[in-house]
Amino acid sequence: MLDHETQRRIELFLFEEARLLDSGQFQEWLKLYEPQGIYWMPSQPGQTDPLNVASIVYEDHAILSIRVQRLLEARALVLTPMPRTTHLVSNVEAEQATDGEFKVGAAFVCVEHQADKQKIYSGRHSYQLARRDDSFRIKMKRVALMNSDGIHGPMAVPL
Amino acid sequence: MNIHIPQPDTALTADDIRGLVRPDHVHRRAYSDPAVFRLEQERIFGRLWIYVAHESQLKNPGDFVRTRLASHEILVTRHTDGNIYVLQNRCPHRGARICMADRGNAKVFSCPYHAWSFRPDGTLDSVPHRKSYPDAFSYDDPQNHMQRIGRVDSYRGFVFATLNETPAPLLDHLGGMTDVIDNLIDRAPDGEIEIADSSFILEYRGNWKLHLENAADIFHPSFVHNSSVQPARRAPANASMLDQDQTREMLLANGFGTTEWEGIQLNGLPGGHAYMNNIYTRGVLTQQDADPVAVRYRDALAKRLGTDGMARVLGVNRFNNIIYPNLVINAQYQQMRVTVPVSVDRTLLYIHCFRLKGAPDQMFHRAVRFLTTLGSPMSMIFSDDVEMLERCQQGLEKDVGPWIDISRGYGMESRDADGSVSGAASEMPMRVQFQAWVNYLTAEAA
Numbered sequence: 001m002l003d004h005e006t007q008r009r010i011e012l013f014l015f016e017e018a019r020l021l022d023s024g025q026f027q028e029w030l031k032l033y034e035p036q037g038i039y040w041m042p043s044q045p046g047q048t049d050p051l052n053v054a055s056i057v058y059e060d061h062a063i064l065s066i067r068v069q070r071l072l073e074a075r076a077l078v079l080t081p082m083p084r085t086t087h088l089v090s091n092v093e094a095e096q097a098t099d100g101e102f103k104v105g106a107a108f109v110c111v112e113h114q115a116d117k118q119k120i121y122s123g124r125h126s127y128q129l130a131r132r133d134d135s136f137r138i139k140m141k142r143v144a145l146m147n148s149d150g151i152h153g154p155m156a157v158p159l
Numbered sequence: 160m161n162i163h164i165p166q167p168d169t170a171l172t173a174d175d176i177r178g179l180v181r182p183d184h185v186h187r188r189a190y191s192d193p194a195v196f197r198l199e200q201e202r203i204f205g206r207l208w209i210y211v212a213h214e215s216q217l218k219n220p221g222d223f224v225r226t227r228l229a230s231h232e233i234l235v236t237r238h239t240d241g242n243i244y245v246l247q248n249r250c251p252h253r254g255a256r257i258c259m260a261d262r263g264n265a266k267v268f269s270c271p272y273h274a275w276s277f278r279p280d281g282t283l284d285s286v287p288h289r290k291s292y293p294d295a296f297s298y299d300d301p302q303n304h305m306q307r308i309g310r311v312d313s314y315r316g317f318v319f320a321t322l323n324e325t326p327a328p329l330l331d332h333l334g335g336m337t338d339v340i341d342n343l344i345d346r347a348p349d350g351e352i353e354i355a356d357s358s359f360i361l362e363y364r365g366n367w368k369l370h371l372e373n374a375a376d377i378f379h380p381s382f383v384h385n386s387s388v389q390p391a392r393r394a395p396a397n398a399s400m401l402d403q404d405q406t407r408e409m410l411l412a413n414g415f416g417t418t419e420w421e422g423i424q425l426n427g428l429p430g431g432h433a434y435m436n437n438i439y440t441r442g443v444l445t446q447q448d449a450d451p452v453a454v455r456y457r458d459a460l461a462k463r464l465g466t467d468g469m470a471r472v473l474g475v476n477r478f479n480n481i482i483y484p485n486l487v488i489n490a491q492y493q494q495m496r497v498t499v500p501v502s503v504d505r506t507l508l509y510i511h512c513f514r515l516k517g518a519p520d521q522m523f524h525r526a527v528r529f530l531t532t533l534g535s536p537m538s539m540i541f542s543d544d545v546e547m548l549e550r551c552q553q554g555l556e557k558d559v560g561p562w563i564d565i566s567r568g569y570g571m572e573s574r575d576a577d578g579s580v581s582g583a584a585s586e587m588p589m590r591v592q593f594q595a596w597v598n599y600l601t602a603e604a605a
Contacts, residue, residue, distance in 0.1 A: 066391055070386050075389075150360070154538075
């Protein structure tokens, strides 16, 4: 088990990520990722293979930066009007992996409001975090959407 | 106080339908009137051959796929006799839905309510406490079976069904569109394809025809997808470690201009089918010599087809092959979309990809990547298309207008042996689709 301070710092890091997404600071959000960091949202429950099985998102920093620019251009049709979100992160359980790296699990709920529609997403996050200076950076974030294999409308803001 | 009195459900006449389509305009009711939708379910989705499954999902006896055919929920099954059956997913006893899985294998389908059990061909296998049923109750009586509906036929592994008891032959309906199925299979070094296990189901709040029209519309990408094209243009090449730049190239490829509008050819076929030439001309999906995966793939393919045969197969570059009314195939990217209408303003899209047997694994990884980039709910391309389809529906539901325009390129198309030909800036495919639509909806029952 991690010491209280490390656990708390990891929680605050996840809360920071949620706040950056909620406030539309997507460039700042991307800076939380390692230059080789990956954001992965599988399409199947329990999916371990991002190559032979389709993913909702499987992107590294380079592709995410295109996605972030798109979010900030505010010209994307699916983003007009820009959705407002509340990302809730809870049930944070962290453990030391290798030296200076942490495996973190958390539950999430995200409420997205756009025009006359409100949607709710939920599921579990799994992180591989690396310690960088006095904070952390994301090497991998896996977003296990509860209804990953369900029927979806367009989704815009990262969970 | 106003009291809304529902209008009696008046059946639409052939003249009503003809009155909704002009050569260059369509009435908004074609997209928004529930009575039109009911007629479409009866005369298009209830009479034409509709794709329901791929045989690679039905390899073994008991394998099944659950899907929809017109307003029915159906099971497409492989029975022990080797044949494929289409069954209503409904117990003849008390009417309950039986199967709640989208695919799987079942020796029998057992109703959880009172345990009537059925074989994959729909026949009754057993009922508990047989002696309490009347003497006249027979296992052989079709009314005690899961109801078989319509006819089933397949073309090279693509399984189609129809509720029409006297349908035209499947090959007549497919016409020249068999070429794209042939081409997809020919691209496999082993001459065989498998549908991928993973797929997406997207829902949009709009009429089913809007997606079909959008798939034949090469004019919109420059506008609708500009918000992805511009960041892709600014992004450095080959920066991603994941996909050999496939995502960025696919985004870039949506930046059409006059060159593409005037260079790409559209083809419209009788029956409502349509296709266009290749629109993606760069990147790892186009089999460049410098790409070691493509080299290995072509070596494997040339072993079966010879160099000339391979060149012929890979030279086919038809994009968005639309098999009316609900199938869109892209052979060169191993992709397929199936449109499933749910109501006049709600549509499901099943988005699949295929594995080319005998091809390098990386070829399949690229097909999966293509599926994600274009077909995922978080696609940076298709999510904007869906937004426009929904906005069209919202506008078409308003009692204004009432005519909308499909006139671009009208009178400028030419004819060839197979049908109509036009430049990519033309709305010819929509006009072809609506001609077929009128023909199907006004045809008397065969």
